[in-house]
Amino acid sequence: MIYGISYTALFFFIVFVGLVLGLSFYFGSRTKSASSYYAAGGQIHWSINGVAFAGDYLSAASFLGICGMIAVSGFDGFLYAIGFLAGWMVALFLVAEPFKRLGKYTFSDALNSTFNSRLVTLTASISTLTVSIFYLIPQMVGAGDLVTPLLGLPHWVGVFLVGVIVIVIVATAGMTSTTYVQFLKGGLLIVLSTILTIYILKNGFTLNPDHKNQAHHEFLEILPEVKDGKVEKAEDWKVITQVEVQGKDFVSLEKDGVSRWFDLVQSDNHYVLKEVLSITEDENGVQLYNGEPKESGKFYQVGHLSKIIVNGKEVDKTGTVGPFEYLNIIKESTVVRFSNVQFRDNNRAVSLFYPSEVDGKDFLLPGLKYKIGKGASLWSKMDFVSLMLALFLGTAALPHILIRYYTVSSPRDARKSTILAIAAIGTFYIMTLFMGLGAATNGVMDVESSNMAAPLLARAFGVILFSVISAIAFATVLGTVAGLIVASSGAIAHDLLDGYFKKNLSDVNKVRAGKIAALAVGVFAIILGVAFKGMNVSFLVGWAFAIAASANLPAILFLLFWKKTTAKGISWSIVMGIVSSLVIILTSPTMWGRYGLDPLSAIHQLENPAIISFPLSVLTLFLISSLSKKKMLND
Amino acid sequence: MIHKPSISHKPDYASKKKAQLGIVFFFLYFLFYGGFVAIGVINYELLAIETFKGLNLATLYGIGLIVFAVLLGILYNFFCSRYEDKMEKEMEGKEVEL
Numbered sequence: 146m147i148y149g150i151s152y153t154a155l156f157f158f159i160v161f162v163g164l165v166l167g168l169s170f171y172f173g174s175r176t177k178s179a180s181s182y183y184a185a186g187g188q189i190h191w192s193i194n195g196v197a198f199a200g201d202y203l204s205a206a207s208f209l210g211i212c213g214m215i216a217v218s219g220f221d222g223f224l225y226a227i228g229f230l231a232g233w234m235v236a237l238f239l240v241a242e243p244f245k246r247l248g249k250y251t252f253s254d255a256l257n258s259t260f261n262s263r264l265v266t267l268t269a270s271i272s273t274l275t276v277s278i279f280y281l282i283p284q285m286v287g288a289g290d291l292v293t294p295l296l297g298l299p300h301w302v303g304v305f306l307v308g309v310i311v312i313v314i315v316a317t318a319g320m321t322s323t324t325y326v327q328f329l330k331g332g333l334l335i336v337l338s339t340i341l342t343i344y345i346l347k348n349g350f351t352l353n354p355d356h357k358n359q360a361h362h363e364f365l366e367i368l369p370e371v372k373d374g375k376v377e378k379a380e381d382w383k384v385i386t387q388v389e390v391q392g393k394d395f396v397s398l399e400k401d402g403v404s405r406w407f408d409l410v411q412s413d414n415h416y417v418l419k420e421v422l423s424i425t426e427d428e429n430g431v432q433l434y435n436g437e438p439k440e441s442g443k444f445y446q447v448g449h450l451s452k453i454i455v456n457g458k459e460v461d462k463t464g465t466v467g468p469f470e471y472l473n474i475i476k477e478s479t480v481v482r483f484s485n486v487q488f489r490d491n492n493r494a495v496s497l498f499y500p501s502e503v504d505g506k507d508f509l510l511p512g513l514k515y516k517i518g519k520g521a522s523l524w525s526k527m528d529f530v531s532l533m534l535a536l537f538l539g540t541a542a543l544p545h546i547l548i549r550y551y552t553v554s555s556p557r558d559a560r561k562s563t564i565l566a567i568a569a570i571g572t573f574y575i576m577t578l579f580m581g582l583g584a585a586t587n588g589v590m591d592v593e594s595s596n597m598a599a600p601l602l603a604r605a606f607g608v609i610l611f612s613v614i615s616a617i618a619f620a621t622v623l624g625t626v627a628g629l630i631v632a633s634s635g636a637i638a639h640d641l642l643d644g645y646f647k648k649n650l651s652d653v654n655k656v657r658a659g660k661i662a663a664l665a666v667g668v669f670a671i672i673l674g675v676a677f678k679g680m681n682v683s684f685l686v687g688w689a690f691a692i693a694a695s696a697n698l699p700a701i702l703f704l705l706f707w708k709k710t711t712a713k714g715i716s717w718s719i720v721m722g723i724v725s726s727l728v729i730i731l732t733s734p735t736m737w738g739r740y741g742l743d744p745l746s747a748i749h750q751l752e753n754p755a756i757i758s759f760p761l762s763v764l765t766l767f768l769i770s771s772l773s774k775k776k777m778l779n780d
Numbered sequence: 781m782i783h784k785p786s787i788s789h790k791p792d793y794a795s796k797k798k799a800q801l802g803i804v805f806f807f808l809y810f811l812f813y814g815g816f817v818a819i820g821v822i823n824y825e826l827l828a829i830e831t832f833k834g835l836n837l838a839t840l841y842g843i844g845l846i847v848f849a850v851l852l853g854i855l856y857n858f859f860c861s862r863y864e865d866k867m868e869k870e871m872e873g874k875e876v877e878l
Contacts, residue, residue, distance in 0.1 A: 223842055227816070227846065230845070231809070231813050231849060234809040234810075237802075237856065238805045239806055242798060242802075246792065472834075472835055476834070506836070509836055510828055510836065511820055511827065511838060512824075517824055518824035518825070530817055530821060533816075533817045537813060560860060564853040567849055568850050574846055575846055
């Protein structure tokens with residue numbers, strides 16, 4: 146899509162980034178000790194910490210990713226919301242308070258509270274780094290996606306901008322500023338999502354979702370003359386080529402020097418050519434969007450209902466609807482969604498996005514992304530269970546969430562913070578259902594990136610709402626990335642340098658090492674953010690959850706609940722969790738596609754590794770602990 | 781390298797009871813969550829049946845899981861706070877007797 150710069154958006158963007166940096170510098174001047182840098186001195190009020198928890202958690206994956214995935218894949222996107230929240234139950238009931246009693250700054254401190262093992266320190270810090278980096282990738286991808294429509298800048302500039310600002314934030318102040326940024330952002334995100342949801346319900350549905358700043362595009366339909374399945378004539382268009390891809394026929398036609406792609410569809414014994422969205426790139430790297438340069442603005446926003454049914458009657462539009470009525474109308478109606486095919490034609494890379502109609506009742510059931518009903522295979526069912534397992538078990542093992550338990554003064558406050566976070570996050574997640582469905586039916590989708598569904602929906606309702614929401618979403622990314630970089634820098638400077646390599650750093654040097662580590666992780670995150678452009682951020686976060694669940698959670702739970710747990714058992718289970726989940730991810734169909742290979746030829750069809758890597762890690766911990774002698778700290 | 785907690789807090793006399801309650805609540809939620817996953821895998825068609833206010837079971841169950849999490853969390857905090865207050869009072873009484 147082509148986006149122009151919006152000066153209103155730019156104004157809000159500068160205000161928010163300025164506010165975030167101002168907070169950072171203010172708290173930076175008060176950060177003197179390592180305790181203050183890594184754990185905010187343990188003095189944050191539980192209510193502020195609770196909202197900050199929500200802020201930490203409602204990252205790009207939640208706001209951008211879930212809304213985007215619901216808009217594209219219906220209920221399958223909502224599975225992420227369900228799983229993300231369910232994970233808090235593990236955190237609250239099993240981990241929050243005991244963990245608070247164990248540690249000081251980092252995940253490895255907590256694991257090492259009963260052992261004095263360098264191996265535990267090493268493996269736990271590597272695990273923290275691995276999970277944080279996998280969690281950083283989607284945040285950076287989301288940042289790049291946001292900056293494009295917000296400021297009219299390329300994706301890589303957004304990634305670079307976030308990287309630089311966050312490095313400044315983290316290098317300046319650490320956990321205290323991160324907490325207040327997350328508090329501010331978490332609170333504002335919930336308020337603005339509520340406003341957006343009210344707008345969605347107030348507007349209801351229409352077959353032609355025109356908005357002030359964009360007219361809904363009616364896709365062309367041409368009646369061709371077809372012989373033996375080949376298009377011979379197409380009204381006043383010149384037939385250029387016909388290509389069969391994945392069992393479908395696509396035809397390129399030309400008129401007035403502009404070529405467009407069409408989907409050849411057979412209905413009721415006659416053929417129809419239906420216009421699709423296309424991106425072509427020739428061997429010189431020249432890209433055309435629907436046959437014209439990007440700037441021509443012919444690459445349209447999409448997503449609407451092709452049939453609206455209210456109480457059994459077909460209508461063109463509805464007025465304001467209630468939340469239950471909203472969901473029921475979608476269930477009875479027909480949703481138009483877009484699928485993507487890519488192929489080469491005459492030395493051009495061609496990417497087509499073609500519309501297909503889906504019954505609303507299917508859109509509101511799992512199955513469009515994770516096949517568990519019709520057409521399901523054993524792999525697809527395993528993938529669904531694996532995803533739900535990773536989401537459920539991953540939250541409580543995320544290092545940047547775990548370190549937030551240390552920022553309050555007591556286990557009771559840790560618990561109260563967690564409950565406030567669950568209430569805030571739960572409310573938000575229910576709203577994502579409406580925001581995602583709103584984006585799917587209001588003609589605002591950018592087919593190139595599902596991540597922009599919610600901000601683009603806001604833009605349809607007014608530029609100020611869009612500007613504020615986008616600025617907050619950007620702050621969301623800033624805050625989450627800052628939290629992750631604090632966790633990563635803690636793992637490097639505190640665990641590896643101080644703990645494993647026994648450098649015996651002074652308090653001042655420990656903070657300095659943390660800041661240098663933050664810079665290194667930040668630069669690495671920028672590179673990965675550019676490399677993974679175009680992927681749905683929730684999907685990417687699913688991987689981070691799977692690695693956290695496999696590498697960290699068995700270690701945490703065994704340490705808390707099984708007295709025979711040994712340092713060796715913990716260390717090797719972490720290694721097993723990381724290695725097995727990474728191997729499965731790196732050989733998954735999605736990564737196969739990233740390597741330029743056919744995803745169907747991948748050595749397995751599992752996208753999410755938790756169903757294999759979590760049990761493997763648990764088994765490793767049990768067996769090695771059973772076989773090795775326990776060496777306690779006070780032995 | 782030995783690290784102590786960042787803030788020294790009062791002894792938590794109710795920790796054992798709270799941990800037991802946590803495990804019970806965890807399994808309660810796990811069963812509810814597992815039920816959703818199991819229906820999806822074993823009897824997918826069931827997710828399409830119409831339920832409360834016309835919502836299909838998938839949507840109702842999904843929203844239900846979110847609401848249940850919040851309610852269970854509030855209930856857990858209520859019981860834990862009660863245990864803590866009760867145990868603290870009991871221990872204060874013992875200290876005075878000593």
